[in-house]
C-alpha cells in the first residue's frame with residue numbers, strides 16, 4: 001500500500017513541482033525502454049539541485065522507501081524500471097541537465113547527471129574538443145545513466161569505456177550525505193578510488209548527480225574500409241595488423257557475418273551489396289585523426305593492400321567520400337533494425353578474451369546444432385573490444401513466439417559457453433533485472449561476497465534500486 005503521509009511529507013519538503021503522485025502522471029515512468037518490465041511507484045521525484053536529491057534520499061531512507069534512479073531510460077536490462085512494490089519512488093535526473101563548466105586548457109568538462117549525452121558531445125565540439133563516448137541512443141540517454149551503466153559504444157577500441165573517461169563524480173548516498181568527488185585531477189593516488197565503485201553500480205549504491213569528464217582533441221578526419229574475411233580467425237589477424245600499423249588512430253573495428261548482411265539487404269530499403277560476391281563475414285574499420293583526410297586514406301589503402309597480399313582478407317572497399325563512408329557504416333548500423341523486422345529474437349551482449357573469439361564461435365555453433373537445431377545466429381559487434389552481439393532467431397518455420405518459449409534454455413547454453421571461455425555475460429549493457437539470475441548463478445562467489453559487502457557499506461538499509469544487480 002502506498003503511504004499517504006510519506007508522499008505528503010515529500011511534497012511538503014520538496015514542493016509540488018518536484019514531486020508527482022497523481023497515478024496518471026506517475027504511469028509513464030513505470031516501464032523500461034524495451035517494454036519488457038512494468039512496475040509500480042507511489043511518486044516520481046524530479047529534483048533541480050543536488051541538495052534536493054539529498055533531501056529526497058534522506059526522507060526515503062528514514063521511511064524505508066525504495067528509490068529507483070532514472071536517467072534517459074534507454075538501458076536494455078530493465079534497470080530504470082521499478083519492480084512491483086507500490087511504495088517505490090522513481091527519482092529522475094532529467095531536470096539536472098546543466099553543463100557547469102568546460103576548460104580547454106585542462107581539457108575537462110563538468111556536467112550534471114541529467115545532461116543528454118548528445119548535447120554534451122555537441123557542447124564539447126563547440127569548444128573544439130571531443131567527448132568520445134558515442135552510442136546510438138546518445139540523443140536520449142543521460143551522462144548519469146552512462147556512468148551508472150559504464151556504457152561502451154562504438155569507439156571503445158580507441159578511447160575505452162565510460163569509466164576511463166571520468167575524472168570525478170558527485171553523488172548522493174542513500175542517507176542524504178553528499179559525496180564531493182567532483183575533482184578534475186589526472187593524478188590522485190590517495191587511497192581507494194571510490195568514484196569507480198559508483199560507475200557501473202546501476203543505481204544500487206547512490207544517485208550520481210554530476211561528473212567531471214576528460215576531453216580529447218577532435219579527430220575530424222575519418223577513413224573507413226569494409227573488408228571481407230573468411231573467418232573470425234582471419235578477422236583477428238587483420239585486427240592485429242591494423243592495430244600495429246594504425247595505432248591510436250584505429251577507432252572502430254566492427255564485425256558482422258554474411259548472414260547479417262543478407263538480413264540487412266532483405267529488410268532495409270536503399271542498401272546495396274558492397275561487393276559483387278558474398279563472403280562468410282565482414283569487418284568495418286574506421287580510423288580517425290587530426291591529420292588531413294588524404295593522409296588517412298593513404299595509410300588505410302596501404303595497410304589494406306598489404307593485408308590482401310598477405311591473405312588477411314578476401315576483398316576490400318575503401319570509402320572515397322563522406323557518402324560512401326556513411327553507406328558502409330549503414331551496413332553495420334542497420335543489423336538491429338533488420339533483425340527486429342525478422343521477428344522476436346534472443347539478444348546476448350557478451351564479451352570474450354579477443355583471441356578466444358574464433359574457438360568460442362566454433363564450439364557455440366556445434367552446441368547449437370546439437371541442442372537447438374535450425375536456430376539462426378546473427379553475430380555482429382565491437383570485435384576489437386572482444387564484444388559480440390550473439391543474437392539468435394527462431395528456426396525457419398518455427399512458432400513466432402519461439403524466443404519466449406525456448407529462450408531461457410537457449411540463452412543458458414550461450415551464457416554457459418561464454419563462462420567456459422572466461423568471458424562476460426554482459427559486455428556493456430549491465431545486469432539490471434534481465435540478467436540478474438544468470439549473473440548470480442555464474443559470478444565467482446568471492447566476487448559476489450565482496451560486492452554484497454560494498455552494497456552494505458553504501459546502502460545498509462537496501463533502499464537503492466532493489467531487485468537490480470544483486
Ligand SMILES: Cc1cc2nc3c(=O)[nH]c(=O)nc-3n(C[C@H](O)[C@H](O)[C@H](O)COP(=O)(O)OP(=O)(O)OC[C@H]3O[C@@H](n4cnc5c(N)ncnc54)[C@H](O)[C@@H]3O)c2cc1C
Pocket residue numbers: 033068069070071072073074075076078079080093113134135136137140141142143144145146147148149150151152153154202203204206207208209428429432465468
Ligand atoms: C538504440 C540503443 C543503442 C544502444 N547502444 C549502446 C551501446 O552501443 N553501448 C552501450 O553501452 N549501451 C547501449 N545502449 C544502452 C543504453 O543506452 C546505455 O545503457 C545508457 O548508458 C543508459 O543511459 P540512460 O540515461 O538511458 O540510463 P537509464 O536507462 O535511465 O538507467 C540505466 C541504469 O542506471 C541507473 N541510473 C540512471 N541514472 C542514474 C544516476 N544519475 N545515478 C545513479 N543511477 C542511475 C538506473 O537506475 C538504471 O539502473 C543502447 C540503447 C539503445 C536504446
